[in-house]
Amino acid sequence: MTITVHLVDYEQRLLRPMAFPGGPTGPAEALEVDTTLAGRAYQQVRIFPAEGPGAPRLWVPLVDGAERLGVLEVEVDDVADLHDPGLRTQCRWLSMLLGHLVTLLSQYGDGVDRTRRPEKRTVDAELIWSLLPPLTAGVDSFVVSGVLEPRHSVSGDAFDYALSETTATLVVLDADGRDVRSGLVAAAALSAHRSARHAGLGLVEQARAMDETLRRQFDGDVSATAVLAELDLVTGRLSYLNAGHPRPLLLRGGQGGLPLAGGGCRPLGRGLDEVTVGEEVLQPDDWLVLYTDGVTGASDAGGAPFGEPRLVDFLRREAAAGNPPPETARRLVKAVLAHQGGALRDDATVLLARWAHPDRILP
The missing domain is CATH 3.60.40.10 (PPM-type phosphatase domain)
Structure with missing residues (x-):
């Protein structure tokens, strides 16, 4: 049995095979989410069998809780294995475990991110x-x-x-604008919201905290x-x-x-008067x-x-x-x-x- 991990890119258009030390070194083909059986498994969060061409395999959705991360390609030795309920149960457990590990790995290095993000971010x-x-x-x-x-x-x-x-x-x-400054405005507003939420404050207080933060940090010049x-x-x-x-x-x-x-x-940053x-x-x-x-x-x-x-x-x-x-x-x-x-x-x-x-x- 051979297992390959395919991670969905951030556009959720392609499933890209993840490289591991000691694994294949040649280029591997990405699979389209909208036109392949692997993509169907991803979309519907269901296991799908594939009997040919090539080795029989199961396409298993890779998940972490409710979040879809990609699919597992599980190659089996015999076509009969594709319909083995015990194997499918094991694949589901493996999917949940690997999905959790992929999420954890993304917090400590760039390997997962590079697989999912082939294009440079601004x-x-x-x-x-x-x-x-x-x-x-x-x-x-x-x-x-x-x-x-x-x-x-x-x-x-x-x-x-x-x-x-x-x-x-x-x-x-x-946030206003389309540049790094607008990102800073969004970051300040979101941080203010989280601070108020963590303190147990309600919606009105959360909005006031966001408004006051933007006015204080950006001199009333943003919204x-x-x-x-x-x-x-x-x-x-x-x-x-x-x-x-x-x-x-x-x-x-x-x-x-x-x-x-x-x-x-x-709008936040312009001073809140009446709030309903x-x-x-x-x-x-x-x-x-x-x-x-x-x-x-x-x-x-x-x-x-x-x-x-x-x-x-x-x-x-x-x-x-x-x-x-x-x-x-x-x-x-x-x-x-x-x-x-x-x-x-x-x-x-x-x-x-x-x-x-x-x-x-x-x-």
Whole structure:
């Protein structure tokens, strides 16, 4: 039996084989996520057998908790082994173990990162990526997944979340500009948010901490829009605050998106006066969508924007197809890029979350 680890690149377009000491030294072919059986295993987080050509093999999704990292290619000696339930169980355990090890290794060296990032990042993108949590995480009743583009030159967009057994806290922000300074603004705002959140402060206090930090550190010369949200995972009660940002969307029952327009304040860094917090009670399997204007503002060659109606329609179709938040987020960014001819003129970030009743377990 031979096992090869294929890690997905940060664009989630290619699965790249990871080199190990003593392993093959020649160039190995990357596999496309959208056109191969390996990619199908990655997208659907399912084991798929391949009987030919070549040696029989299993394609096993490589995961760390809820986060998809790539696939394992498990070559076996006999076709009958492909349908052995005991072997598949062992492969799932190996996947979880290796997935956890890959995540740990990425914190102590550059080998994993070099495999997943063949293209050089800009300085501001390095700053933003150093701030981000894992792209996907979940607890029994809640899954959240985020993506941002352009992966190698993002500068002012960022997101964060924190999960416990009873609460999910989410934030998406968009700092002014497209340079290192906008990355510094995003870093300061996100750090202020985390400081307030760690201290147990609520949404209003979190927003005030972010606003005061930007005004103090940048002499009132910068601003950032943001959405801050807190979800009670037991009751489904959502509290949210919109600081001059595109309205969050609520997708319910596979139908259209409901814009959440209840809570708001001025953009952060401009001084907060009146601050209101909106509330909504989620129903099981509701989707919450937070995004930056680079998503809806992406325009085609004729100048037509991607727009909120197109965004809602895309999400509705993905939910109807049964795709979970991580795969939907991947497909959404791909659709936005295609709409704008493959090259974005502004950062585009989306954070998708799905809530279920605590008595139900999400896939």
